[in-house]
Amino acid sequence: MPTPFRFSLEKTDSQSRARAGLFSTPHGDIRTPVFAPVGTQGTVKTLSPDELTDLGAYLILANTYHLYLRPGADVVQRLGGLHRFMAWPGPILTDSGGFQVFSLSGLRKISNDGVTFRSHIDGSEHFFSPEKSVQVQEALGADIIMAFDECPDPMDYDYNVVALRRTHGWAARCQKAQTRSDQALFGIVQGGIFPELREESARFLSALDLSGYAIGGLSVGEPKAKTIEMLDLTVPLLPPDKPRYLMGVGSPEDLFSGVERGIDIFDCALPTRLARNGALFTSHGRINLRNAVFAGAEGPIEEGCTCYTCQRFSMAYLHHLYKAEEILGLRLNTLHNVHFLLELMRNIRSSILQGTFAHLKAEFVSRYIPVQDDAQRRENLSQRRDRKEPAAKPGPQRRERSSSSPLDD
C-alpha cells in the first residue's frame, strides 16, 4: 500500500536554507513552511472550524495529554476520531504527551518503560509509555503523530545524556508500536543546548527513517543565541526529503529565523494566548489593547490588514470589549493574531517561490520591533512555571476560563 505521505520540495532558497514544499496527508495537502495554530483540547481557543478554514489554516495541533485525560481517547475514537469530533476536515498533528507529562514535575516516576504522572484535572494516576502514546494517538487519529520523548531542562548536561538515550529508545519503540499506515510518525530531536547531543540525536533518528523530524526542547528558556546555534547545527543533519518541525515556536521574528534555517512546520499557542491577553500583532510589533490610548481609536488594528476584525471593527471597540471582558473581544483578537501569522507564512512561502525571501525578511526586520529578548525569556520561563503549577496542586477540576497556562493551551 503506498504511503499517503509525500513531501515534495518546490523550491529551495539560494541564499538560505529556506524552502517551500508540499506535504500530502490523508486530510489534505500542507503547503510549507506552515504555521499550525494550537487547539489543545480539540478546539483552537475561541475559533470555529469554519473560521480556521476562512483564515487559511492548513494544519492544526491538538494535545494528546489533554485529550487522553478529557474526554478520553476512547470517546474521541467512538465518535469517529478527532477530525469528526471537532468538525475540522483538514490535517491535524498531535503531540505525544511527553512535553506536558514532563512539565508535571514532582509527581512523576520515570523509568525506561515510561512515565507515571498525575492528572492536572483530578490528581488521578496515569502511565504513559511510547506504546501507550502511539495507541492514544492512533485512537485520536491525527494525520501527523509524534514519538514519545523526554523533555529535560535544556541546560542540564547530565540529565540530557540520560534522557536522550531514553528518547531514542522510545522513538524506536513508537515506530514498532504503530499499527496505522495513514499517520505520519515524526521523531523528535532532543539534546538541550549541547552540540554533541543534538548531533547524536539527529543522526540516530535519521537512521530510523521516520516520516518527519521535529526539533524539541528549544525556546523553553535557553538563551536565544543557543536556540539558533542548535538549529544551525541540527537541520543540516536531518534528511532533506523529510519535513522538519520546530516545536512550540511562533513569534513572527522566530518564524523568519526558523524558515531561513530550513524549518517547514511551526506550532505555537502564542497568537491565541496573546490575543486573550489583549496583545495584538502588527507589522511594527506587538501592541496591547489595555493601553488607554486605544479608547477612542477609530482605525483598525492595522491599516490594510484583511482579517475580519480589521475589516469591521475599530480599535476603540476592541478596547471596549477588552475592558468589558466580552468574549467577542477574545474571538476578534484571536482572529487577527492567527491571521497575522498565517498571512506572514503565506508571504514567506511566496517569497521563497519567487526568490525574494531575503528581501521580505529585510523589509520585515526593518519595521518589526520584537519583544526584548530578555522579556521574551522571562515570558517563556514564566510559562514553564505555569506549566508546572498544576502538578504542585492537583485537585478538583480547575475553573479558569481563558487561562493563559500552557497546560490549557
Next chain:
Amino acid sequence: MPTPFRFSLEKTDSQSRARAGLFSTPHGDIRTPVFAPVGTQGTVKTLSPDELTDLGAYLILANTYHLYLRPGADVVQRLGGLHRFMAWPGPILTDSGGFQVFSLSGLRKISNDGVTFRSHIDGSEHFFSPEKSVQVQEALGADIIMAFDECPDPMDYDYNVVALRRTHGWAARCQKAQTRSDQALFGIVQGGIFPELREESARFLSALDLSGYAIGGLSVGEPKAKTIEMLDLTVPLLPPDKPRYLMGVGSPEDLFSGVERGIDIFDCALPTRLARNGALFTSHGRINLRNAVFAGAEGPIEEGCTCYTCQRFSMAYLHHLYKAEEILGLRLNTLHNVHFLLELMRNIRSSILQGTFAHLKAEFVSRYIPVQDDAQRRENLSQRRDRKEPAAKPGPQRRERSSSSPLDD
C-alpha cells in the same frame, strides 16, 4: 418630514390577540412578533454581528446604563454611533437605564428630578434624569429608545403609586427632550400587579401618542398568574396601531403566552445566559450539557435543528467543551439557543399569517415541558439578587468572564 417609523399590521389572529406586523426603522424592517437578543455592552455575548445576521435576527437590544458607563456615550457617538461601533447594520433598541439604575438599591437617591446612583464598575457617582437618559440614548443612536421609568417591587402597592406618578411625568419629559426624529420613543407601562395602576398607566401613556409601548415590571418575581392577568388587562388598553413590547421576557412558553395576548416585541438575556451555563433549548424542554449522559452522545442537540451547532457538532463534543471550559462551547451553545428562539418566532409569525397559530401553540405545548413555575420564579428572584449585588460592593472593576449577572447581560 415624514417619520421613518411605520407599524403596519399584516394579520390579526381570529382566535387570540396574536398579530403579525411590520415595523419600519431607519436601519431596516422588523417583522413582528420578534424576539430581540440582548447585547448589553454592545455585543450579544459571544456572537459576531455576521452570526446575528445569519441567525436572522431583526432587532437587538443594548443597555444604556452599561454603555453610558463604559465606553461612554460620547465615545460611541464620536465613533459614529452604536450601529457603526458594534458593526451591526440592523435595528437596535436601547433601554432607558431605569431598570439597571433601580436595581442598584441602597446606593441611589430618587427625586422627581431623577436618580443619583453609583457605578457598579468603579463606585463613581452619576445622575440620570429623563432628559439625561434621552440625551444618552440619542448619542448612542438606536432606532428604538425607551422612556426613563422607575421600576419598583411589583408587589408593593404604596411604592407603585408613587413610582407610577413619577414614571408618567418622566415619560412626558422624555418626549419633550427628544431632538432626533429618527428614533422611535416607546413609553413603559408600569403599575406592578395592581389592575387599577396598570390601567391608569396604559391610559396615561396612550394619550401621549408615543411611537410604541412597552410593558415593564413583569416577570420580575411576581406569580405567573399575575403576569398573565396584567397582560390581559393592559394590552387592550394600548393603541392597536402601535407596537407593543414585553420587556425581559423570552422563555419559549412565555413567547407564546405574550404573542397570544397581543405582544409584538420581546427581549431577554435568557437564551444567551442559559447557553453560557450549558442549558440548551429543545422542542421537549431544556437540557443541560453538564449531564454525564451526554459525554458519549453522538447526535446533535436536536435532530432536525438547522443551526450551525446542530449541523456540525455532537452533544459529546459540546459536553467536552463545557467540561473543558472552552470558549467555543459558549459560542456554539449561544448560537443554538438564539437560533431556537428566533426560529420559534419565525414559525409563530408564519402561523399567524396562515391562521394556524392555535394549532402551532397546541403542538408546542404538547411537547415542551417548561421549567417548573417555582423553579423559574426562584431563578428570576436570584437574578434580581445578582442584579443588586454589585451595588452592595462597588469597587474596582469586577473580573468575571461570562458572568451570569443580569448587570453583565
